[in-house]
Amino acid sequence: MWKKIFGKSENANEENSASLFEQVNKDCLPRHIAIIMDGNGRWATGKGMMRSVGHTAGVKALKRTLKAAIALNLEAMTVYAFSTENWKRPAAEVEFLMKLFSEYLEKEIAEMDSDNVRIKFIGRVDELSPGLKKQIADAEQRTANNTGVKFTVGVNYGGQDEMVRAVQSLAQDVKNGSLEPENIDSKLLESRLDTKELPPVDLVIRTSGDMRLSNFLIWQTAYAEFWFTDTNWPDFDKEKLAEALLDYSQRDRRFGGLNTKK
Ligand code: IPE
Ligand code: IPE
Ligand code: MG
Numbered sequence: 345m346w347k348k349i350f351g352k353s354e355n356a357n358e359e360n361s362a363s364l365f366e367q368v369n370k371d372c373l374p375r376h377i378a379i380i381m382d383g384n385g386r387w388a389t390g391k392g393m394m395r396s397v398g399h400t401a402g403v404k405a406l407k408r409t410l411k412a413a414i415a416l417n418l419e420a421m422t423v424y425a426f427s428t429e430n431w432k433r434p435a436a437e438v439e440f441l442m443k444l445f446s447e448y449l450e451k452e453i454a455e456m457d458s459d460n461v462r463i464k465f466i467g468r469v470d471e472l473s474p475g476l477k478k479q480i481a482d483a484e485q486r487t488a489n490n491t492g493v494k495f496t497v498g499v500n501y502g503g504q505d506e507m508v509r510a511v512q513s514l515a516q517d518v519k520n521g522s523l524e525p526e527n528i529d530s531k532l533l534e535s536r537l538d539t540k541e542l543p544p545v546d547l548v549i550r551t552s553g554d555m556r557l558s559n560f561l562i563w564q565t566a567y568a569e570f571w572f573t574d575t576n577w578p579d580f581d582k583e584k585l586a587e588a589l590l591d592y593s594q595r596d597r598r599f600g601g602l603n604t605k606k
Contacts, residue, residue, distance in 0.1 A: 363582075363583055363586070364583050364586035364587060364590065365412065365582040365583055365585070368416060368586050370416055370417060372593055373416060373419075373589065374418075374546030374547040375418075375420060375543045375546055376419060376420040376421075376422065376543045376544065376545050376546050376564075377420070377421050377422070377545070377547045377548075377588075378422045378423075378424075378545045378547070378549070378560065378564070378568070379421065379422070379424065379549045379551075380424045380548065380550040380551070380557070380558060380560055381402055381405070381406065381423055381424060381425070381551060381580075382551050382552040382554060382558075382576075382577055383398075383551050383552025383553070383576030384398035384399045384401065384402040384576070384578060385399075386552060386576055387402075387552075387576035387577065387578040388401070388578075390576075395437060396437070396440045398578055399441060400444065401578035403444060405577050405578050405579070405580045405581070406423065406448075407452065408581050408582065409421075409423075409580060409582070409585060410456070410461070410495060411459075411582075412581075412582035412585050413493050413495070413585075414459050414460075414492060417492070418493050419493070419543065420493070420496065420542050421493055421494070421495055421496070422466070422495075422496040422497075422539070422542070422545070423496070423497055423498065424498045424501065424560045425441075425445065425497050425498055425501075426441060426445070426467075426499045426500055426501070427498070427500075427501060427502055427558060427559055428467070428468065428502030428505050428559065429558070429559060431500075442472070442473065445476060445499060446475065446476050446479055449479045449480070449483050453482075453483050453486065453487075456483075456487060456495070457487050457490065459492060459493075460490045460491060460492030460493075461492050462487045462488065462489075462490040462491070462492065462493070462495065463483050463487050463497065464494070464495070464496045464497075464541075465484065465496070465497050465498075465499055466497070466498050466501050466539060467500040467501030467502070467506070467538065468500045468501075468505060469500065471500055472500060480499075494541070494542060496539070496542065498560065501538070501560070502559045503559045503560060503561055503562030504559055504562065506537055506538050506539075506563075507537075507562070507563060509536075510533055510536035510537050511536075513536045514528055514532070514533065514536060533563075534563070537563060537564070539561070539564055542564070544564055544567065544568070545564045545565045545568040546568060546569065546592070547568060547570075547571060547588065547589075548560075548561075548565055548568050548569070548570045548571065549571050549573070549585075549588050550570070550571075550572050550573075551573055551576060551577040551580055552575070552577060553573075553574045554572075555570075555572050567597070567599055569592055569595045569597065571592065573587075573588070
């Protein structure tokens, strides 16, 4: 099984010293990875620092992970940056996070563009500040024709909210007579989701030990595999990603059918 995702090394020495990441077999990757980047606060407070320090370190982990996804030539990676529920946090933390998103885009967009990354945002972007909305629109436009990793960021994203908006858009069509209720099927509903251009999620990664979806991609993860680690997000790196990919390669994805692995 190791051989399936980890290509065989040419010599024994290299086998011992090569990192897990270097051995990842790019031919058996999930098409779409979704990451719940959790544990920034715990990472910081565990070191006696402010939660905001954890968020700043979390941005560095995101940069590392995106670089790893680029190196693997992953088709799609979607990350959860801010949920529709995260507005419940103290105003100062919310403000800090919004500023961090803005700085992240400002600093990273040129490099993402030159790395051929196509960035998109999902969620209620319309409720963000005018400045951040403009940065998001500019970033999406700038990278729209890139053909590398489809990098999607959930900001003010909630899976239930996304479903509600999709249903509202279908109901609008029924109301104006362009759609019959009996013609609504899962494909049509999917076409109204924020993720309409993405394949279904194959692998969900959640850091920091909690084992829940927290309202992330509830439709798209219907048949996803889940991988949890106690590592806090700021400590996540390409080796952890490789660990998740190894585990994924050992799963038997039956999709309701019978065994696919001998
Ligand atoms: C994830 O880390 C980042 C966001 C939700 C914005 P947390 O801030 O949730 O960190 P913990 O879970 O409190 O440690
Ligand atoms: C999920 O993390 C949201 C993001 C990572 C952006 P939370 O920290 O908000 O999730 P809960 O509150 O523990 O479920
Ligand atoms: Mg959390």
